Amino acid sequence: FNDIWAITGIPVSTLDDHDQDYHITGSGGIALVASVGGEVKKQGRVKVGDLVTIYSGxxxxxxxxxxxxxxxxDFSIQGYQGPDGSHQQFMVAQVPQVHVKPQDASLEAAGSYVLNLGTIYRALFTTLRIEPGKTLFVEGAATGTGLEALKSARNNGLQVTGMVSNNDRAEYIRGLGATGVINRKDSRYANAFTKVPADPQQWAEWEGKGEAILADYRAQNNGKLADYVVSHAGELSFPRSFQMLEENGVLTFYGASSGYHFTFMGKKGMRSPQEMFEKGSLRAGEAVLIYYGVDTLEDGIVDAVGLEAIESAREMGARIVVATYTDAQKE
Ligand SMILES: NC(=O)c1ccc[n+]([C@@H]2O[C@H](COP(=O)([O-])OP(=O)(O)OC[C@H]3O[C@@H](n4cnc5c(N)ncnc54)[C@H](OP(=O)(O)O)[C@@H]3O)[C@@H](O)[C@H]2O)c1
Structure with a gap:
């Protein structure tokens, strides 16, 4: 994906991200160490001649x-955000990017697992904090990161349902222990995978179009929706995956293959801004952007939740920027 997006310049041109007039793609890989800096030499972990796996972060x-x-x-992905990726004869890496090549992996496997697994490790263990015995729904479960999510969640005792686009992939993931499968190309789901319409009059109809998907999920998961969802396929899948969440369920996402305009229908329930900041692990000194005026009294000015959010963020010591819709709200 990084290569394709960098080469096509869609959705953004990588040349706008740096000031070089060239861009070498390649995020991660396998490498032979040709030279090391003085500090690396002193530390001794990596030496000239080592065959190593390169992480692209x-x-x-x-x-x-x-x-x-x-x-x-200042995190960035080499070969995508930065211009000097791994598709060149000599590449400079920071030493924490350099890992011992796993002995039992082929060169191809050793050169390609780190970003996938790093992404999934973060999604499952840092963000969702998955627990055994719970259920997980993952998009694109037969390939790439989705497949790694399926395998890792299964290995950690979760019941996993994967979304795929054909029967061969459905069989493949069942063979890897998926409890359930949602085939997004099933004719009964025709026209279901769309953004949530902007017009509130169309919301009930949009929700209704997802019923067959939810019913199929429940039928494969003891009548319940998902405790966790992993989403990466972007604006066309995100709203339905969000709909798949059970009460108190949690969704994590990275990537946006089908587009960046994310929409979703709210679920019943309420959390205070403070609880949400705590969930997001807000720490003093970190920056918070608050949209004020999303839901106001009739005066169009007083947004009670917005005020509470500003107050909570201030008490937690955050640096706050507030975006308002009108000058009156700003005042
Ligand atoms: N690979 C990484 O390390 C990494 C890291 C960070 C972010 N990302 C981003 O995460 C996304 C997925 O990356 P990947 O490496 O897992 O890609 P991948 O191996 O190509 O898998 C993506 C899968 O998503 C499914 N899919 C495609 N369009 C879809 C749609 N409209 N609705 C639902 N499912 C759809 C397809 O499976 P079916 O056709 O079977 O449904 C496809 O095989 C990309 O946006 C990528 O940039 C990847």
């Missing part, structure tokens, strides 16, 4: 926040 390795979470320290 780069960051500001001297940042104080790097130990907390490397993704918060």
């Amino acid at each position: 780069q960051n500001d390795i001297l940042s104080p926040t790097v130990g907390l979470d490397p993704m918060f320290a």
Whole structure:
């Protein structure tokens, strides 16, 4: 995906992200170490001649926040956000990107697993914090990250239902232990995979079009919807996957293959802004963007939840930016 998106310049041109007039694609790979810097030499973990696996995530390795979470320290993907990817003879890597090649993996496998598994590790264990005995629904379960999510969740004692687009893939994932399958090309789901319409008059009809999918999911999962959802296929699948959530269910997403305009229908229930900030692990000093004025009193100015969000974020020591819809709200 990174290569295709970088080459086509869709949805954004990678050349706008850096100031070079070339872009070499390739996010991660297998490499032979040709040269090392002085500090790397002193440390001794990596030496010239080593056959290594390269992870494509780069960051500001001297940042104080790097130990907390490397993704918060100017994180970027080499070969996509940065211009110097792995499809060249010599590439410069930061030493934390360099890992011992797993002995039992082929060169191809050793050069391609890290970003997939890193993404899935983060989705399942850092974000969802999956627990055995629960249920998970994952898009694109027969390939790439979806397949890794299926395997990892199964290995950790979850019951997994995967979405795929044909019967061969359905059989394949059943063979890997999927409890249920949703074939998104099933004729009964025709016209179901769309964004939620903007017009509220059409919301009930849109929800109704998902009933067959939900019924099929429930039939394969003891009558219940999903405790966890992993979504990555973008705007056409996200709203239905969100609809798949059981009460108190949690969804995580990365990627947006079919487009970035994410819509979803709310579910019953309410959480305070403070609970949501805690769920998002907000820490003092971190930045929060609050949209104020989403739901106001008749005066069009007072947004009670917006005010509570600002107050909670302030109490938690966040740096706050508020986006308002009108100047009166700003005042
Ligand atoms: N690979 C990584 O490490 C990584 C890391 C971060 C983000 N991402 C992003 O995550 C997304 C998936 O990456 P991947 O490597 O897993 O790709 P992949 O191996 O190509 O798998 C994606 C699968 O999604 C399904 N799909 C495609 N269009 C769909 C749609 N409209 N509705 C529902 N399902 C659809 C397809 O399966 P079926 O046809 O069987 O349904 C396809 O095989 C991409 O946007 C990618 O940029 C990937």
